[in-house]
Amino acid sequence: MIIMEAGATKEQVEHVVKEIKRFGLRADVSRGEFRTVIGLIGDERKIPFEHFAALPGVKEARMIETPYKLISQEYGKLFEGESEHRIVKVGDIEIGGDKPVFIAGPCAVESREQLLRIAEDAKRAGAHILRGGIFKPRSSVHSFQGLGSVGWQEAEEALAWLREAGERFDLAVVTEVRGETQVDLAAEYADILQIGSRNMYNQDLLIKVARTKKPVLFKRHFGAGIEEFLSFAEYIAAEGNKDIILCERGILPVGKGKSYTRYTLDLASVPTIQKETYLPIIVDPSHATGRRDLIFKMSCAAIAAGASGLMVEMHYNPAEALVDAQQAITPEELGDLISACQKIYQLIAPGRNKN
């Protein structure tokens, strides 16, 4: 990490970047309000920090050992200024700000009518962002993979419905990209691109998505520890894209016998991650539990644990949904949930940046 002096010139910064490349690494230039910080991408053990410390305009040059440097609290404090946490902005929606953000919508987009109706319901219930799956990762090749897998034309049509629904009801829209070839198309229509749990380790996809410069909703893999999760988020940051919204969505269950929930929602990951990085983190109780009757309580718990928002599957008629019908809630349930969560968020607000 190279910290530039307050008055460092553009040329001095460029010189440092050139030197970093000369040693075989890449540079991440972060310009904060008061100073510029340059993160290093690659093996820092190759870098003679004393050489860099002596370059003109450099205030300090030192190694950071953690595998996630560019998204770490330590790095963020330098360029985010006073705040330790970054607010990811999507239009006038602020994720990580002083209000919780709610993402709602169907698991899979099925038709224009379905989507418009759900979008209207979501807006009325108080949601800010509309979700809708078009490229669906599925555990079985024999299951419905979303309209995106029917054909290229169907994919684009569905993306256009998503855009339309968002615009009509003043909701930002997010959709998942599952493979590299889908990224450019999806980026034309969506405000936020989602990388699903099963693709957390897919570094080529991460890089491709990062380069769109769109905000990225990045889900933890169900077999990943927190260090791994953040180390892969670093792949996105290393492309210069820090608009990363982390998402906890449950990890593999432990123990023998019947499974009562799909995954184990690891809510302690929320405050833990908030101490490690400056990125906002939200929670998806729908995929975590897979049970409609647990969504309300686990949503309240997620917000009480400090989450900046929730991503919830909602359908006007859950039983009718083509995918994951058993975990969607109704618009009325969504309204109740948002209302309770907002109260809890206010209640714990004073302690949010405390322990």
Added chain:
Amino acid sequence: MIIMEAGATKEQVEHVVKEIKRFGLRADVSRGEFRTVIGLIGDERKIPFEHFAALPGVKEARMIETPYKLISQEYGKLFEGESEHRIVKVGDIEIGGDKPVFIAGPCAVESREQLLRIAEDAKRAGAHILRGGIFKPRSSVHSFQGLGSVGWQEAEEALAWLREAGERFDLAVVTEVRGETQVDLAAEYADILQIGSRNMYNQDLLIKVARTKKPVLFKRHFGAGIEEFLSFAEYIAAEGNKDIILCERGILPVGKGKSYTRYTLDLASVPTIQKETYLPIIVDPSHATGRRDLIFKMSCAAIAAGASGLMVEMHYNPAEALVDAQQAITPEELGDLISACQKIYQLIAPGRNKN
């Protein structure tokens, strides 16, 4: 399960019990306000239910398939009357009632002075029950095992301090029993006997503790699924002791790399278990996270998930504690935590018995 008619006589009940024994099973007689229900302990496939259905005073006789029958919602509804949930009473403290219950105290009892001071602090902060470990399960034979392992006399002395501290500051007291030989002694002094996580599978200990008829604080093993946890709680219930307070305290972490918390706090187990059984469930965020700086948020989250109370390690000077110093909070932090949790409990109260 044998459901007796409302007006069944004592003799009719006794006759059914005798018949059950004749088929090689044991009977659990639960007398509710309106009717008596008789649970079967053993392999129900050996029972000719049609024979029992025809006995005088019997309203209905049928098999329950789940491995935890005597603590199931289905069974509880019959004898607990209107309420689906049981309130475990310890003096005038109600666990599972309309207020959250807080258990606080040191990990290990170290001295009379330490304990009296912590008890006073706990009371002032709003706690209801004092905890203090005397027989400590430890992962290493080379670690301090609690005063109970120093000698029998030291064990009794420490138990007496616990009793004294509880009486002086009007707190109920709970302590863990680790081996069968400790049960009778501990039962003389403690209001509640705790069975720790590592002993969840120790069925001989469970039976011995159950027979004291004291309320039992029963912790989930960190490798146990919910079905196993409840199946072992059934060992306690099968001795006729239904005063069981379940406790979620974290399960094994998943994934590679650095561990940020000691265990993974599985908060979805709270509402899940509340749907399966009529027993109250509390949460121990101290052992689950092992991190003082996460206790506040995870306590709020536990209460928001519907827990009936918390068990928290507290010390006037955490750094000084002989055991688990890094996870104890201060009396002031306990006060803040209790206050926030009480507000959240009220907030979600209307939805507590909803989804």
Added chain:
Amino acid sequence: MIIMEAGATKEQVEHVVKEIKRFGLRADVSRGEFRTVIGLIGDERKIPFEHFAALPGVKEARMIETPYKLISQEYGKLFEGESEHRIVKVGDIEIGGDKPVFIAGPCAVESREQLLRIAEDAKRAGAHILRGGIFKPRSSVHSFQGLGSVGWQEAEEALAWLREAGERFDLAVVTEVRGETQVDLAAEYADILQIGSRNMYNQDLLIKVARTKKPVLFKRHFGAGIEEFLSFAEYIAAEGNKDIILCERGILPVGKGKSYTRYTLDLASVPTIQKETYLPIIVDPSHATGRRDLIFKMSCAAIAAGASGLMVEMHYNPAEALVDAQQAITPEELGDLISACQKIYQLIAPGRNKN
């Protein structure tokens, strides 16, 4: 699944396929020695099997419930004829045949010299296939990602070295593809394409690789159960590519405390999978244990468990390797290992297809 009569004509098969498409599913036509079987890809509940049973040339039409149908024993028995197991052929190498197959080579290709020298060593030690990583998945963006990530030209150069080394020492060659864009290039040079553990869930990559019609070395994800592993292998089979070599390489460790191995090698998966599918399965003890000093014993154990081969990292000077130095063995160690494994393979051969 549609089983055709022995004498069914090409037209009759085509008609069935057309009918399948009419119902919105895809068809997998497998022509065995004695009969043709048609597997269905998609949701079989939409299919009126009685309609298909009545079509000309059809002997039997019925539903298969498992999520992996096209690779199942049941399906394989029909078209593989007498044998329950498929032999995947790469040149004159038979994987799944009556001799164990050994894949060896460096974790990462570093230079032409390194690779040629290791290839020569591998051949001399008795290996059949040369491995060499060019597109390396890594947990940290700051680590060396293989020559394939340096640039397109470097990637192709390294692939050419691999081809050259294979040809010079009469070894087939295998390399991993990490992203969709790398598949076509790698397929020009490699005999077998590997899909690494972290990409097991990457269905777009699986489809892309399957379509090259090259044999696929498909590794289990460290968080995947066997059902999931086979369900994703089905994505490859559904593209008409049954030349799948499954590979067990260790799953997430369980329990607290120090990790002595990188992963837990799940050797019971070997005979389990052999009972579920007709595909051959090999074992990678290098990534599973991450410890050079355990490779010999775990290789012997893998073969004793019934594995059809091994994939082992080897380097003439393990300490020098840029990636995973601590898990590579020397050429001499490889020779000893191959010799011991061949003896064990013969020893258990009579029981191979028994329990």
Added chain:
Amino acid sequence: MIIMEAGATKEQVEHVVKEIKRFGLRADVSRGEFRTVIGLIGDERKIPFEHFAALPGVKEARMIETPYKLISQEYGKLFEGESEHRIVKVGDIEIGGDKPVFIAGPCAVESREQLLRIAEDAKRAGAHILRGGIFKPRSSVHSFQGLGSVGWQEAEEALAWLREAGERFDLAVVTEVRGETQVDLAAEYADILQIGSRNMYNQDLLIKVARTKKPVLFKRHFGAGIEEFLSFAEYIAAEGNKDIILCERGILPVGKGKSYTRYTLDLASVPTIQKETYLPIIVDPSHATGRRDLIFKMSCAAIAAGASGLMVEMHYNPAEALVDAQQAITPEELGDLISACQKIYQLIAPGRNKN
């Protein structure tokens, strides 16, 4: 650890022990062929090693950091002399010696006839030790808990059958103790006392069993890492009982979906543990897999991994067994298995103490 000089007198050893007690720790005196080593039980940080180094007869005094000291390779090398591995002797049976040892028998003792017949079958198949469960740990209070749970008299009767069967067919006998009160009785009849998986953490039971001075068959808990497993074995060693036979029996499965085996057999634990301690380790493939059709291959694999023996459930009519019928093999299968395992054991013998 205090290493005495070769010619240290008994008085000098006693003096060191007295000094250790003065500092609040306990001493483990291990007399080897050439020297005496004194291990410390308790917190070594309290010990002024320089003081001990200066005591008469002391050659060296230093701290060992690992939580398992008394069973470590480092400690064992000093008093076991040349060999790095201890042979546990039960009559003329040597566990950890140059032949593999086979323990076989029914899951649960059901009757005298059943046991005598199985003992005869086991002997004929080549087994050395007869197993038979009398105090059965079960996940459900509603399942058969073994004859030991029927009553005290039934327990003693079953133990006498076990003794009789062992004597008649020249087999040593092993049985599990589940609770502290069963230890003295079982020790009167059994040659080896088993501590089952679920009791691995039950330190009071471990101490009670260790004090009988009988060899202890100690099973790993299914949720325990290797460090924990060895740390609890240390509880036994700390009572002066080093006749510990470790047993790997499978750990919790990882991943979603159907379970094909009861547990995940962690065979890499075998060579790993052999590098950490001097104790012998055997494998129980019956409980690990829960599948009769996998026992042969997993037994071969266990021996190939270096195990010193196997513990296998056998029944003349598996389908008839009251407990775990699906995992018992027949006497004929046991004979085949023993024969194959003996060949593999010889094959890998030269490499046993190598990597």
